[in-house]
Amino acid sequence: MEIFKYLEQYDYEQVVFCQDKQSGLKAIIAIHDTTLGPALGGTRMWTYESEEAAIIDALRLAKGMTYKNAAAGLNLGGGKTVIIGDPRKDKNEEMFRAFGRYIQGLNGRYITAEDVGTTVADMDLIHEETDYVTGISPAFGSSGNPSPVTAYGVYRGMKAAAKAAFGSDSLEGKVIAVQGVGNVAYNLCRHLHEEGAQLIVTDINKEAVQRAVEEFGARAVDPNEIYGVECDIYAPCALGATVNDDTIPQLKAKVIAGAANNQLKDTRHGDIIHEMGIIYAPDYVINAGGVINVADELYGYNHDRAMKKVETIYTNIEKVIEISKRDGIPTYLAADRMAEERIERMRNSRSQFLQNGHHILSRR
Ligand SMILES: NC(=O)c1ccc[n+]([C@@H]2O[C@H](COP(=O)([O-])OP(=O)(O)OC[C@H]3O[C@@H](n4cnc5c(N)ncnc54)[C@H](O)[C@@H]3O)[C@@H](O)[C@H]2O)c1
Ligand SMILES: CC(C)C[C@H](N)C(=O)O
Numbered sequence: 001m002e003i004f005k006y007l008e009q010y011d012y013e014q015v016v017f018c019q020d021k022q023s024g025l026k027a028i029i030a031i032h033d034t035t036l037g038p039a040l041g042g043t044r045m046w047t048y049e050s051e052e053a054a055i056i057d058a059l060r061l062a063k064g065m066t067y068k069n070a071a072a073g074l075n076l077g078g079g080k081t082v083i084i085g086d087p088r089k090d091k092n093e094e095m096f097r098a099f100g101r102y103i104q105g106l107n108g109r110y111i112t113a114e115d116v117g118t119t120v121a122d123m124d125l126i127h128e129e130t131d132y133v134t135g136i137s138p139a140f141g142s143s144g145n146p147s148p149v150t151a152y153g154v155y156r157g158m159k160a161a162a163k164a165a166f167g168s169d170s171l172e173g174k175v176i177a178v179q180g181v182g183n184v185a186y187n188l189c190r191h192l193h194e195e196g197a198q199l200i201v202t203d204i205n206k207e208a209v210q211r212a213v214e215e216f217g218a219r220a221v222d223p224n225e226i227y228g229v230e231c232d233i234y235a236p237c238a239l240g241a242t243v244n245d246d247t248i249p250q251l252k253a254k255v256i257a258g259a260a261n262n263q264l265k266d267t268r269h270g271d272i273i274h275e276m277g278i279i280y281a282p283d284y285v286i287n288a289g290g291v292i293n294v295a296d297e298l299y300g301y302n303h304d305r306a307m308k309k310v311e312t313i314y315t316n317i318e319k320v321i322e323i324s325k326r327d328g329i330p331t332y333l334a335a336d337r338m339a340e341e342r343i344e345r346m347r348n349s350r351s352q353f354l355q356n357g358h359h360i361l362s363r364r
Pocket of ligand 1: 115116117146147148150179181182183185202203204205223238239240259260261287288290291
């Protein structure tokens with residue numbers, strides 16, 4: 001791949017390759033844009049097919065964080081890390097400490113947190129080497145696992161999207177197809193069940209499915225069946241790119257609202273579902289609860305304050321739908337405009353957040 005051509009085309013600032021022979025660390029930190037502040041984004045650990053696939057994932061996810069943080073109203077830029085490896089087998093203490101030293105070397109330009117394949121315990125190890133990490137244990141006065149808060153934000157955003165599609169934001173009696181019932185979606189299903197929604201779930205992990213069936217009375221289907229089930233809402237909560245040429249013709253849902261990052265395989269898939277009259281709650285707007293929660297640690301974590309900010313996801317989804325209707329554009333484009341306009345507006349305010357070039361976190 002022609003890396004510099006790609007970085008130039010999509011305006012990336014920096015990519016850092018980190019390797020540590022002793023621990024086996026192979027990580028890529030991608031910093032997309034720091035106009036609004038230091039780049040905050042999680043660390044994903046995954047078994048990539050190739051190094052190129054890992055680089056592309058880091059780059060796409062980092063850009064997504066620029067838009068997510070901007071749309072959520074955070075004074076933070078976008079970045080992300082991927083660690084190449086199997087999170088079930090390849091983790092060790094030295095690896096996360098070596099990674100922590102690389103983050104420290106960036107001196108606050110990048111702050112990390114959890115993503116798929118990493119946990120609060122991993123963040124605690126990184127914290128041995130750097131302060132530029134969030135989502136660490138509540139024992140440190142921090143916010144811990146972001147997933148339940150992400151789930152709550154998705155639940156609120158789903159209600160806002162339902163209001164636009166069905167005239168009411170009540171999810172009682174609505175049939176919701178949930179793809180992947182992992183950390184976020186398990187908590188999402190709990191909220192939906194409590195509101196009286198009927199759940200259809202799938203996961204490649206049978207135990208996760210069983211738990212949702214037992215606890216929430218969900219109906220289980222095979223992974224490939226989830227797209228075509230009769231339902232009101234499709235909630236993608238596994239990995240990305242599930243809204244694509246193969247799945248769109250199968251969809252019966254009037255709303256797509258879920259936790260996964262990069263749900264549209266390509267932007268043209270956002271155009272197609274818009275033309276079909278499906279209300280799509282843009283991924284990075286609806287799933288911002290986790291980053292809003294961990295970002296609050298930068299001010300000295302306060303759960304009530306963080307949850308109040310997470311509530312804005314409801315109005316942000318409403319705003320995006322409003323712009324989409326007003327300008328006759330798909331919701332993914334409306335969200336991009338909202339994020340880009342904020343970055344432009346705030347371009348000259350950065351100095352108010354960074355004090356003498358040091359991030360507010362340095363107070364900790
Ligand atoms: N955890 C957070 O706070 C957070 C925040 C924002 C976005 N996200 C995104 O939400 C998604 C879920 O995150 P998570 O933390 O719950 O991850 P997770 O790994 O706990 O859950 C994902 C689940 O999806 C399942 N899965 C994988 N491939 C599948 C397939 N093809 N069909 C069905 N199920 C499949 C996995 O077995 C797992 O149970 C990810 O895309 C993540 O990037 C998470
Ligand atoms: C900083 C985080 C909690 C990041 C989260 N994994 C996300 O994609 O938003």
